[in-house]
Amino acid sequence: MAKAKKITFDQHYQQLFAERWESLRHALLQEVDYHCLDFGAEPYYLDRASYIAAEALGVRPGDRVLDMCAAPGGKSLVIAAALAGTGFLQCNDRSAARRQRLQRVLEQSLPPAWQGNLEISGHDGTNFGRYQPAAWDKILLDAPCSSERHVLQSPPHLAQWSPARAKNLAVQQYALLCSAVDALRPGGELIYSTCALDERENDQVIAKLLKKRAEQVQVVSYSSPLGEKTQYGWHILPDQSAGSGPIYFCKMRKKAKKP
Ligand SMILES: C[S@@+](CC[C@H](N)C(=O)[O-])C[C@H]1O[C@@H](n2cnc3c(N)ncnc32)[C@H](O)[C@@H]1O
Numbered sequence: 640m641a642k643a644k645k646i647t648f649d650q651h652y653q654q655l656f657a658e659r660w661e662s663l664r665h666a667l668l669q670e671v672d673y674h675c676l677d678f679g680a681e682p683y684y685l686d687r688a689s690y691i692a693a694e695a696l697g698v699r700p701g702d703r704v705l706d707m708c709a710a711p712g713g714k715s716l717v718i719a720a721a722l723a724g725t726g727f728l729q730c731n732d733r734s735a736a737r738r739q740r741l742q743r744v745l746e747q748s749l750p751p752a753w754q755g756n757l758e759i760s761g762h763d764g765t766n767f768g769r770y771q772p773a774a775w776d777k778i779l780l781d782a783p784c785s786s787e788r789h790v791l792q793s794p795p796h797l798a799q800w801s802p803a804r805a806k807n808l809a810v811q812q813y814a815l816l817c818s819a820v821d822a823l824r825p826g827g828e829l830i831y832s833t834c835a836l837d838e839r840e841n842d843q844v845i846a847k848l849l850k851k852r853a854e855q856v857q858v859v860s861y862s863s864p865l866g867e868k869t870q871y872g873w874h875i876l877p878d879q880s881a882g883s884g885p886i887y888f889c890k891m892r893k894k895a896k897k898p
Contacts, residue, residue, distance in 0.1 A: 645801070646802055648787075648790065648791070648797055648800045649664070651802050652664070652787070652836060655836070655837065655838070656836075659878070662878045663836075663876060663877070663878045664791070665878070666876075666877035666878035666882065667787065667788045667791050667792075667877060667885075668791060668792065669877065669882055670882060671686050671877075671882055671883070672686070672687045672688075672877075672880075672881050672882035672883040673685065673686065673687065674686070674687040674690040676690075676713075676716050676717065676720070676748065678716075678720055678748065678749060678750055678753070679750050680747060680748050680749060680750055681747040681748050682748070683713060683716055683744065683748040685713040685714075685716070685717070686713075686883060686884065686886070687865070687880075687883040688865065688866070688875035688880065688883040688884035688885070688886035689713055689714055689834075689886055690713075690714075690717060691863060691864060691865055691866075691875065691883075691886070691888075692714065692781070692830060692832045692875075692886050692888040693713075693714035693717035693718060693779065693830070694717060695830055695861055695863065695888055695890055696718065696777050696779055696828065696829075696830045696890075697777070697828065698718050698721035698722060698777055699721070700721070700722060700723060700725040700726060701722075701725050701726045702721075702722065702726045702727075702776040702777050703726055703727045703774070703775050703776045703777075704718055704722065704726065704727070704728045704729070704775065704776065704777045704778070704779070705728075705729050705731065705767065705774075705775045705777075705778045705779070705819075705822065706718060706728065706729065706730045706731065706778075706779045706781070707731055707764040707767065707778060707779065707780045707781075707815065707818075707819060708731070708732055708733075708764055708780065708781050708782060708783060708815070709730035709731055709732050709741055709759075709779075709781075710730075710732035710734060710737030710738055710740055710741040711737060711740040711741055711744055712730065712740070712741040712744035712745055713744070714779055714781055715728065715730045715741070715744075715745060715757075716744065716745070716748055716749065718779065719745070719749055719753050719754075719757060720749075720753070722753070722756060723753055724752050724753045724755060724756055725756065726756060726776075727756050727757075727758070728756060728757050728758070729757075729758050729759075729760055730745065730757060730758070730759050730760070731759075731760045731761070731762055731764060731767075732759075732761065733761060733762070733763050733764065734761075735761060738759060738761055741759060742759055745757060745759070764780070764815045764818055764819075765811075765814045765815055765817075765818045766818065767818050767819065767821070767822040768817060768818035768819070768820065768821025768822045769818070769821070771822050772821050772822060773821075773822070773823070773824045773825065774822055774824065775822050775823055775824060775827060776824060776827050776828075777823075777827060777828055777829065778819045778822060778823055778827070778828075778829040778830075779829070779830050779832070780815055780816060780819045780829060780830065780831050780832070781830075781832045781833070782808075782811070782812045782815055782816070782831065782832070782833050782840075783808065783811065783812075784808055784812070784833035784834055784835040784840050785804055785805050785808060785833075785835045785836070785837055785840060786834055786835070787834075787835065787836045787837075787885065788834065788877075788885060805835065805837040805839045805840050806839060808835075808840055809839045809840050809843065809844055812831075812833070812840055812844045813844050813847055813848070816831055816844060816845075816848055817848070817852070819831070820848070820852065820855060820856055820891075820893060823893040824893065825893050825894065825895045825896050826892070826893065826895050827892070827893050828859060828890060828891065828892050828893075829890070829891050829892075829893075830888050830889070830890055830891075831844065831845065831872075831888065831889050831891065832886060832887060832888040832889075833886075833887050834884070834885050834886055834887075835885065835887060836876075836885050838869075840887075841869065841872070841874065841887035841889075842869050842870045842871050842872065842887075842889075845858070845870075845871040845872065845889050845891075846870070846871070848891075849871075854894070855893060855894055856891050856892065856893055856894065857891065857892055857894060858871050858872075858889060858890070858891055859890040859891060859892050861873070861890045863875070863888075865880050865883060866880055866884070866886075867879065869887070871889045872887060872888050872889030872890070873887070873888055873889075874886075874887045875887075
């Protein structure tokens with residue numbers, strides 16, 4: 640029997656984005672729109688969409704914040720700037736190599752007075768819920784994802800791509816998200832974000848959480864300065880956001896316990 644022909648990257652995203660795919664594909668290959676983070680040390684250039692997602696967490700001075708998948712650290716810088724040396728920020732990432740880069744970024748781009756309340760750790764993010772339940776005021780979960788912009792710009796990654804990738808990543812993303820919910824204190828807030836195009840890694844992860852844990856979490860209404868509203872969050876895509884993104888993000892709150 641003839642083997643079924645493997646669907647290509649372009650065919651898959653053409654199915655998802657229809658006639659928009661051509662202009663989106665073109666935009667993904669162009670220069671990123673950077674936002675300069677300059678705190679008086681070494682400037683750091685972060686995709687404007689990433690800046691918007693990190694800002695959406697609404698960190699206030701004094702908060703205890705967990706950045707669960709933090710490396711290389713662009714969004715950690717946004718959080719550290721909001722804390723300005725107060726509260727506590729744990730920048731976690733499972734990859735040792737990426738943690739080295741994270742450490743360099745934090746040391747080089749933050750003023751010394753904002754570095755005393757930071758800690759870097761290398762845990763598997765799925766363990767926070769079990770070992771630190773209800774411990775954090777705010778959590779950023781910038782989850783590992785398909786990173787299609789990167790795939791499109793890298794022939795070896797493009798050759799290895801398969802539609803199963805998003806499905807497998809969605810399983811990990813959901814496990815990380817459940818851990819984040821468990822690690823959040825009642826009333827605490829989180830941002831779930833990815834740089835994925837595929838909604839299986841975005842709204843569908845949130846839909847699964849709401850289906851299974853509606854008594855624990857709710858989506859927080861938020862108005863992004865850039866991007867398109869989705870069912871639960873915002874998707875900033877470079878074809879319609881002057882080169883920013885892709886970034887998907889959704890803001891959620893852990894419900895207070897019933898007395
Ligand atoms: C999208 S990147 C994070 C980008 C980062 N937030 C920033 O703004 O620079 C996702 C990160 O998740 C890390 N990661 C993957 N699986 C993880 C896990 N189970 N626990 C903790 N970190 C994980 C990867 O090493 C990678 O650095």
